């Protein structure tokens with residue numbers, strides 16, 4: 053295929069390419085007539101749709117995912133039209149895990165890029181934008197070793213630049229961006245930005261809460277983002293958006309080191325302060341579970357380095373106790389509630405207005421709660437039932453858990469007890485959710501075919517697919533427009549015929565007229 057062209061024509065986007073002597077259209081389009089001669093300059097096409105694509109790589113702390121999105125080109129400013137058509141999980145660790153072999157970070161993406169090449173028609177590769185956003189793992193690496201972080205970004209940048217797509221940059225996004233784009237993604241997918249007809253009227257009259265808050269739990273950081281009616285007491289947590297003609301005042305905060313992996317590291321660093329020998333009993337792991345930790349590596353991490361302690365041993369042996377209550381107590385210590393200079397705080401002195409409305413909780417909030425069978429929307433459980441489910445799971449011996457879930461990765465499986473307890477601590481002690489508003493939290497992995505996460509919102513923003521003002525909707529549908537044109541043509545033809553008859557009356561009609 054050569055010579056692909058997409059351009060405006062006949063009020064729509066036309067994509068055509070020439071292959072030998074034939075003109076073709078790209079998938080998702082229809083052409084009324086295929087033009088047989090390559091020299092012919094006028095192409096008659098009856099366009100139905102032209103699909104466009106975009107790629108975003110989510111370079112998280114624990115792993116990288118590549119997403120392919122598609123949308124009909126002529127509808128790109130409508131809400132809810134962009135959808136995920138592919139997700140590819142990159143093999144190996146997140147890109148921050150390549151700090152000791154930075155040149156290997158880029159090549160690790162090759163297999164998923166190949167998959168994207170197969171999904172997107174090759175004629176459209178050149179126009180397809182590709183973005184990479186790195187999150188908390190790279191924020192931590194930048195703090196720990198800035199030059200290694202730069203080298204990792206340059207390695208992934210080089211790989212993406214050499215792919216046949218339109219490279220748009222590889223960067224570390226801020227925690228606020230991560231929160232904001234997650235909020236945009238879920239509200240875009242839920243169709244909350246644009247209401248039509250009676251729903252719009254109802255919402256205006258009752259001023260109902262129109263958007264859903266977003267809760268993202270990663271490996272290294274966690275975000276909370278929602279529309280708050282309270283006057284903000286902290287400008288750094290405040291975002292203003294104008295989307296589809298409506299203003300939103302959004303609260304957001306990202307807690308670095310409070311993703312589920314780093315929260316566990318923080319907990320262990322605290323426990324290590326009082327350890328007597330190289331064996332550490334841990335209530336957050338199942339009875340019979342054991343894990344070894346390298347002390348030297350452990351304290352290099354910016355989430356634990358302030359607790360660095362000289363210890364007379366280099367290896368620490370964790371031994372599970374499977375005690376949920378003790379686990380909650382030890383996790384609770386990660387949330388410092390002692391100082392707050394605002395009317396209300398989450399923890400560590402960070403402003404948090406009272407949580408309001410519904411929330412979509414995704415990423416590890418979903419992975420963990422889904423594993424524990426606690427995500428049902430049809431029969432949602434009360435908070436005390438959720439607590440007792442996690443408590444009984446933690447009490448199960450490791451051998452039994454391992455046998456029952458032998459298909460699940462040991463790293464994930466061994467941490468679901470800690471993670472369940474951590475999620476409840478974060479939501480209850482951190483954000484002050486209670487029995488009364490617990491059911492406002494909806495644990496969701498996907499909305500339609502798209503994963504909940506920051507990537508879609510990031511791409512929508514960078515490709516200007518979310519307009520500030522509501523696009524003027526055409527007064528007539530395509531069908532009505534065609535009908536009206538046909539009617540006008542018929543009237544015109546009748547008028548012309550009548551006029552012609554009047555001035556060139558055939559002889560047979562002239563009889564009787566003076």
Ligand SMILES: Nc1ccn([C@@H]2O[C@H](COP(=O)(O)OP(=O)(O)OP(=O)(O)O)[C@@H](O)[C@H]2O)c(=O)n1
Pocket residue numbers: 111112113114115146187188189269270271272273274311312313415416419420464
């Ligand atoms: N089925 C799964 C998939 C992932 N995880 C865990 O969930 C956590 C968060 O995963 P993810 O949301 O993908 O985090 P990242 O994006 O990698 O981290 P961050 O956003 O903090 O950069 C990780 O500890 C991972 O091990 C899990 O328990 N079960």
Ligand SMILES: [Ca+2]
Pocket residue numbers: 112113187269270271415
């Ligand atoms: Ca993430």
